[in-house]
Amino acid sequence: xxxxxxxxxxxxxxxxxxVLIFTIxxxxxxxxxxxxxxxxxxxxxxxxxxxxxxxxxxxxxxSVLEVTIFFVVCNVVLTVLLGLVLALLVSRPLRKPLxxxxxxxxxxxxxLFTAPIALGYLGLTIFHEEVGAVxxxxxxxxxxxxxxxxxxxxxxxxxxxxxxxxxxxxxCFLVILAGLQSLPDTIYESAVLDTSSGWQMFRYITLxxxxxxxxxxxxxxxxxxxxxxxxxxxxxxxxxxxxTQTYSYYIYLTGLRNFNTGYASSLAYLLLAIxxxxxxxxxxRLRQIYD
Amino acid sequence: MAAEKKRNFGTMVIWIVIIxxxxxxxxxxxxxxxTSFKPPGVILTKPSxxxxxxxKPTLFNWRTEYLARGREITAALINxxxxxxxxxxxxxxxxxxxxxxxxxxxxxxxKNKDMxxxxxxxxxxxxxVTAIPFFILMKTFHLLDTRWALIMVNxxxxxxxxxxxxxxxxxxxxxxxxxxxxxxxxxxxxxxLRIALPLAAPAIAVSAALCFAFSWNEFIFALxxxxxxxxxxxxxxxxxxxxxxxxxxxxxxxxxxxILPPAILVLTVQRYIVRGLTFGAVKG
Numbered sequence: 001x002x003x004x005x006x007x008x009x010x011x012x013x014x015x016x017x018x019v020l021i022f023t024i025x026x027x028x029x030x031x032x033x034x035x036x037x038x039x040x041x042x043x044x045x046x047x048x049x050x051x052x053x054x055x056x057x058x059x060x061x062x063s064v065l066e067v068t069i070f071f072v073v074c075n076v077v078l079t080v081l082l083g084l085v086l087a088l089l090v091s092r093p094l095r096k097p098l099x100x101x102x103x104x105x106x107x108x109x110x111x112l113f114t115a116p117i118a119l120g121y122l123g124l125t126i127f128h129e130e131v132g133a134v135x136x137x138x139x140x141x142x143x144x145x146x147x148x149x150x151x152x153x154x155x156x157x158x159x160x161x162x163x164x165x166x167x168x169x170x171x172c173f174l175v176i177l178a179g180l181q182s183l184p185d186t187i188y189e190s191a192v193l194d195t196s197s198g199w200q201m202f203r204y205i206t207l208x209x210x211x212x213x214x215x216x217x218x219x220x221x222x223x224x225x226x227x228x229x230x231x232x233x234x235x236x237x238x239x240x241x242x243x244t245q246t247y248s249y250y251i252y253l254t255g256l257r258n259f260n261t262g263y264a265s266s267l268a269y270l271l272l273a274i275x276x277x278x279x280x281x282x283x284x285r286l287r288q289i290y291d
Numbered sequence: 292m293a294a295e296k297k298r299n300f301g302t303m304v305i306w307i308v309i310i311x312x313x314x315x316x317x318x319x320x321x322x323x324x325x326t327s328f329k330p331p332g333v334i335l336t337k338p339s340x341x342x343x344x345x346x347k348p349t350l351f352n353w354r355t356e357y358l359a360r361g362r363e364i365t366a367a368l369i370n371x372x373x374x375x376x377x378x379x380x381x382x383x384x385x386x387x388x389x390x391x392x393x394x395x396x397x398x399x400x401x402k403n404k405d406m407x408x409x410x411x412x413x414x415x416x417x418x419x420v421t422a423i424p425f426f427i428l429m430k431t432f433h434l435l436d437t438r439w440a441l442i443m444v445n446x447x448x449x450x451x452x453x454x455x456x457x458x459x460x461x462x463x464x465x466x467x468x469x470x471x472x473x474x475x476x477x478x479x480x481x482x483x484l485r486i487a488l489p490l491a492a493p494a495i496a497v498s499a500a501l502c503f504a505f506s507w508n509e510f511i512f513a514l515x516x517x518x519x520x521x522x523x524x525x526x527x528x529x530x531x532x533x534x535x536x537x538x539x540x541x542x543x544x545x546x547x548x549x550i551l552p553p554a555i556l557v558l559t560v561q562r563y564i565v566r567g568l569t570f571g572a573v574k575g
Contacts, residue, residue, distance in 0.1 A: 007479050011392025015385045015410060015454065022447040023413045026424035033423065040427075086312055089305050104309060106558050108316050113557040115508035117525045118546040122319055125326060125539050133322045136338040170316065175573050178565040182574055216572040227417050230510050234529065248511075251419040256515050261423050268420040279415040282572075283408055289572060290404035 030265040038262035051266035061267065063242050064250040070157060071228055071246065075164050076221045080214065082165070083172025088202070090173075091180040105177070108170045116167065120234025123163040127235075153243030156236050160244055163231050168224075172217050179213030180206070212285070219282040226275055247271055323550075327352050327543035334539045352540040356548075363527060364548060371523040371552075374438050374513075375506040378445035382502045383495060385446075386453025391483055393454070394461035395469075410454040411570055413447060418511060426515055440516045441523065445506035452505070453498040456567040460494030461487060497563040504553035524549040 034051055036044040055061045090101065126133045127149040135146045149159045187205055229248035232238055238245030245253075251271070255264025326334065328348035339345035356364055389410065393403050425444060426435075434440040464487060472482040488495075510525040517526060528545045557564075565573055 005396075008392055008396035008398070010480075011388045011396070011483075012398075012406060015389035015450065016406070018385055018447070018450065019409060019413065022443060023416070023421065026421035026428070027416070029424040029427075030420055086308070089308050102561060104313070106561065107313055109557065109564070110320075110554050111316055113504045113508070113553045114550045115510065115525050115546075115553070117508075117510035118528055118549045119319070121528055121542050121546050122323055125542055126319060126322055128539075131334060131338040131539075133318075133340065136340060139338070166315070166319065171568065175565050175569055178573055213573050216569050220569060223415055227419075229419075233511075248417060248419050251417075252422070252511065252515075255419070255423045256426065261427075264419070265423055268417060268423070271417045272420055275415065275417065282415075283411075286408060286411070286570065286572060287404050290407050 030268060033262050034266035034269050036262045038260075038265075040259035040261055044262070047262075051263050052270070054263060055267055055270060060242065060245075060250060061270075064245050064247045067157070067243070067245060068226060068228065068247040071161060071164065072222055072225045074161050075168070075225050076218060078161075078165050079168045079172045079221060080176075080218055082169045083174075083176050083217070084214070086169070086173045087176040087180055088206075091177055105174065109174060110170075111167045112170050112174075114167070116164075116230035117234050119163050119167060120231040123159060123231065123235045127159045150236060151240055153240055156240060156244050160231055160235055163235065164225070164228065168221060172221070175217050176210070176213055179210055183209050215285070216282070219278055222278055223275060223282075226271065226278075320550075323543050323547055326539055327547055329540065331538075331540045352544050356541060356544040364524075364545065367522055367524045367527040368548065370438060370521055371507055371525070371549075374441045374445060374521075374523055375503045377438065377442035378449060378506040379499050379502040381442065381446035382450040382453045383499050386450050386498060386502075387457045387488070387491070387495060388483075389454050390457025390459075391461050391487060393458045395466070395483075395487075407454070407458065411451045414451045414570070418448075422512065422515055425512065429516055434516075436517045436519055436521050438521045441506075441509075441513055441521065444512045444516065445502075445509055448509065449502035449505045451570065452501045452567050455570045456494055456498045456501070456563050457491065459566060459571055460491045460563070464490050494563055497560045497567065500556050500560045501564070501567055504557050507549075507553045 033044075035046060035048060037047045037050070038044040090104070127135075129135060129146065129148050129150065132149070134149070138146055147155050149155050183206070187209070188201070227248050228246050229252065232244045232246050232249055233252075236244045238249055247267075248271070251264050251267050254260050254267060322340075325340070325342055325348075328342065328350070329339070329346055330349050330351060333339070333346050337346070342348045393407055397403065398406060425440075429435050429440045468486050468490070469479075469482040472486055473479065477485070507523075508525065513523050513526045514529070517523070524545070528542070528549055
């Protein structure tokens with residue numbers, strides 16, 4: 001018995017050690033760095049919490065935080081809403097599933113697996129002010145003052161948001177659809193007998209039952225959007241000015257362009273601190289599911 | 292009759308919405324594809340959307356990219372393939388055995404669910420927290436600009452998907468098959484290898500597809516950890532914009548080369564995708 005049981009550590013051991021080396025060790029290393037005045041290749045000096053104090057006095061810190069929060073709020077709300085509407089349209093309780101549903105699902109999943117960095121460059125050509133696709137269409141529709149996507153701060157943010165929303169709406173759609181289809185038909189049957197209207201059915205039956213699924217997509221999208229970097233990197237390089245420079249982008253510039261590794265690590269830890277409560281709620285839910 | 296009509300009308304509305312959604316999902320791809328077939332001169336002078344009618348498609352850009360300038364893109368594609376396959380092998384092997392361990396054994400001091408969250412933790416960290424340590428680590432071990440560095444990094448990032456998908460897959464396999472093998476004297480490892488593993492093949496394929504796609508698409512670590520020899524496709528797309536403004540035509544050929552492999556691969560798998568991407572929080 002004892003011998004047979006011991007083998008279980010051989011199964012999980014390698015993975016656990018891998019995580020220890022490649023996740024926990026770097027995490028602790030950067031925690032240490034965040035308390036130092038450190039630049040690559042120079043001697044380090046322990047400075048307690050000075051890096052964190054510096055962040056709060058750094059106008060760039062507040063600017064990138066604001067930009068990132070804008071993307072989180074705008075993109076998460078819109079992707080989840082669009083995904084929900086699409087999923088509700090396609091799911092059709094009590095009726096035969098739509099013909100070709102599997103094909104539709106696969107086709108709509110394609111944006112999900114395209115490299116965000118490539119999408120940024122694609123966005124650059126789509127929103128190009130003279131010969132981009134968007135302005136070509138707008139011109140054909142007779143618009144005279146074509147939007148200058150990359151020189152106006154809000155338009156630049158909007159363009160990035162649109163690309164990100166384009167990429168992630170399918171994810172929300174697929175997950176919410178899976179959630180809808182796992183709801184038992186019986187609840188709808190009784191509702192139909194009660195002659196509830198479509199809206200009532202959605203408001204009082206579907207929505208509450210869908211709660212956990214919506215919670216999951218929202219949290220996952222929030223966590224991923226808080227890390228957003230690739231699309232602004234390739235599409236606007238953070239510009240105009242710092243209008244689209246996101247938090248991760250700023251950490252990258254500080255730590256790996258200017259090699260101010262100590263300050264960059266403390267910035268990274270501040271981001272982690274923002275993500276921690278969100279992750280906490282999600283992990284609490286996962287613990288219940290994993291039982 | 293009226294109800295029937297209403298139903299048909301409803302179906303029509305649904306199809307219209309679906310078609311709009313599919314067009315919306317495909318428009319950027321369409322734009323990239325037509326741009327890649329436009330003659331360079333036309334791109335910056337005459338904006339256009341419809342091939343043949345508005346411009347004459349040409350293979351010029353593709354030929355220049357793959358034949359004239361060939362070495363850069365083929366080297367990058369080879370790097371991408373080696374890195375993604377290597378990372379997938381590591382992530383899926385470790386993920387499969389860990390998933391089996393979590394599904395079939397009970398751990399007491401450190402509970403199964405907490406161990407599963409340990410594997411997930413990576414996905415919830417901002418990558419920039421680990422980027423600087425990774426850079427210093429790879430520099431110390433002289434692994435900068437090697438494929439090894441990116442294999443390790445991507446294996447770390449994608450392992451959570453593999454662990455979660457495999458854990459769920461093994462949980463769904465009836466344990467009786469393995470039990471009868473144990474009775475016949477097979478060791479637990481034998482039973483895992485000979486019985487559980489082949490039955491879990493579809494889930495392994497899905498894990499592999501996901502790990503491959505995410506490794507292929509990873510950009511920021513590739514940018515930080517490589518500068519020449521080991522650059523994957525995601526990094527070399529960045530090389531096209533500098534000298535003379537954006538060169539639309541090469542942006543198009545390169546980003547299509549970068550986008551298509553994972554997108555097509557993932558088209559082939561359906562099951563477990565939602566479950567894998569939500570870490571088991573949503574079944575489907």
